[in-house]
Amino acid sequence: MDTFGYIYNSTWNPVDPYENLLSMDDDTGGNGQFLLANVLQAMTTYMVVLSAYDERVTGRFSLIGYGPDSISLVRVNITTNSSKVKSIYSSTLTTRSPQFCHRPTCPTATYFYQPIQVIVSTTGTYTVLCSSNMDSTGYIYNNTFYSSFPILNQFASDDDSGGGRQFMFRVFLQTVGKYILIVTTYKQNATGSFSIRIIGDGPVNFVSP
Numbered sequence: 001m002d003t004f005g006y007i008y009n010s011t012w013n014p015v016d017p018y019e020n021l022l023s024m025d026d027d028t029g030g031n032g033q034f035l036l037a038n039v040l041q042a043m044t045t046y047m048v049v050l051s052a053y054d055e056r057v058t059g060r061f062s063l064i065g066y067g068p069d070s071i072s073l074v075r076v077n078i079t080t081n082s083s084k085v086k087s088i089y090s091s092t093l094t095t096r097s098p099q100f101c102h103r104p105t106c107p108t109a110t111y112f113y114q115p116i117q118v119i120v121s122t123t124g125t126y127t128v129l130c131s132s133n134m135d136s137t138g139y140i141y142n143n144t145f146y147s148s149f150p151i152l153n154q155f156a157s158d159d160d161s162g163g164g165r166q167f168m169f170r171v172f173l174q175t176v177g178k179y180i181l182i183v184t185t186y187k188q189n190a191t192g193s194f195s196i197r198i199i200g201d202g203p204v205n206f207v208s209p
Contacts, residue, residue: 001054001058001061002027005024005048007024008046014105023037024163032053040141048073064071082170083201085203086207091114093134093191098147102150111145114182120175123172123173124201125200126168126170126173126198127199128169128196129187129196129198130167136165136166138169159186
């Protein structure tokens, strides 16, 4: 089967799969297999998580570790950390969506986007993940977003950190702050559906014009 691998420092939380993440990989090992190459410390616990690349796929697998000394692999049972809250927003970029330029130079404003105000109920660190068939790009702004000057007030941007050509942020958000999430695409004139998952210490409200 086509595998995908992750390695975590200490623990893995399935509700927030980017917490404690050291690295992840899909096909570096060749033939649809992952390869993780990390500097690991002695007397430290790490968690390797293996998954199939495609949904609902099962099969046998083997893990092989190489390094300057032996590695002990122990299968563990994981319980969900219920203290984390997941909030979901779904929408679609269409040809009627507003357009702007988020590259250094553009002949015209040819990237569709959707602005979404993110309101957190608890101050803390949040993971923001996009899921889409589009190659997504994301930006977060403080207070106000100006499409004609997209550098102003921008405090976070990402393209592919979420894997599968999806953006991902891990950001500290405050209840007193006003945050604008911009969902757009890496390619010009691209449209399609997307979902945003925000995982953190409290629920999140989404406001879109």
